[in-house]
Amino acid sequence: MADIIVTGGAGFIGSNLVDKLLDEGYSVAVMDDLSTGNKANLPESIRLHRVDIRSAVVRRVFSIEKPKYLFHLAAQLNVRKSVADPVFDCDVNVMGIINLLEAAREYDVEKVIFTSTGGAIYGEQEYFPADEKHPTNPESPYGITKLTSEKYLQFYYRTHGLKYNIFRLANIYGPRQSTVGEAGVVAAFYDRLIAGDDAIINGEGNQTRDFVYVGDVVDALIKGLKYPDCDIFNIGTATETTVVELFRIMRDISGSDQEEKFGPGKPGEQIRSVITYDKAKEKLGWEPRVDIKTGLEKTYEYFKRKHEIAASV
Ligand SMILES: NC(=O)c1ccc[n+]([C@@H]2O[C@H](COP(=O)([O-])OP(=O)(O)OC[C@H]3O[C@@H](n4cnc5c(N)ncnc54)[C@H](O)[C@@H]3O)[C@@H](O)[C@H]2O)c1
Incomplete structure (x- = not known):
């Protein structure tokens, strides 16, 4: 059993998140197919389920771990690949999240925390920096599948009461x-x-x-655990x-x-991409450090x- 499952936990942001969750005393299991992630990013002690998020095995992982929270980071995130192979992009990003949400609802997960994009989802911006109310005009299949994923999260909340927080991340950099x-x-x-x-x-x-350090991003994602409502937050620096x-x-x-x-x-x-963090500051007490x-x-x-x-x- 684990408090939390992190999909994509062997990847760049996911593994930094896992380290911080462990530091904070949570028990964590990772679900990752290691397509772009690396086992070496994880501590030896972590339970790694090498599973594709689209597979039927996902339910078995939930039945073993019975998590209270799901951090969903696994994705096809290569914008150019999404243009070249939109079927694959949709399969991983859309079918993947639906498969996870079905398991989450069956096994009574309390909340899903999702990493969306604050770049591709807004498309070429109409004003700078973009806040969460900026029109969403994705110009790539990747942006479209992230927006679609957000809609599914909202559907599962409305229909099944499964809570969510969506974090629209700017351009994240850092170790790994x-x-x-x-x-x-x-x-x-x-x-x-x-x-x-x-x-x-x-x-x-x-x-x-808008470049944001990964350690700051991880802090924002973890603040989602204690935030009582369902909401969408930009995570950027406004610079x-x-x-x-x-x-x-x-x-x-x-x-x-x-x-x-x-x-x-x-x-x-x-050409230009930059997003506000005013809402995250006001509601989560988060700002880039x-x-x-x-x-x-x-x-x-x-x-x-x-x-x-x-x-x-
Ligand atoms: N890096 C950024 O600048 C950035 C910006 C905005 C949003 N995001 C989002 O953050 C999340 C994490 O991105 P990252 O930069 O850490 O990328 P990453 O490639 O390092 O991590 C993605 C992880 O997901 C795993 N994965 C991919 N497909 C899978 C599948 N079908 N089943 C199971 N696991 C699978 C990979 O093996 C990898 O470990 C993604 O959802 C991405 O869209 C990242």
């Missing part, structure tokens, strides 16, 4: 991130800067993102950073003297160690 997520650029730049390879900036590098600015900060931290190098722009890439320079320094330490370990084997 891979190049795939919405802030994958941080991992890509560090991998290249540390290896001494060219870090290529897409287009002119004027595109902006825009251009990709060129990001590159310069990272270059300084890594001690590289690499020139800025520009490649072709990515078609369909959002780690500024981008400090967060990128902590992240650098992780990537440097990763490269040292890889070089020593």
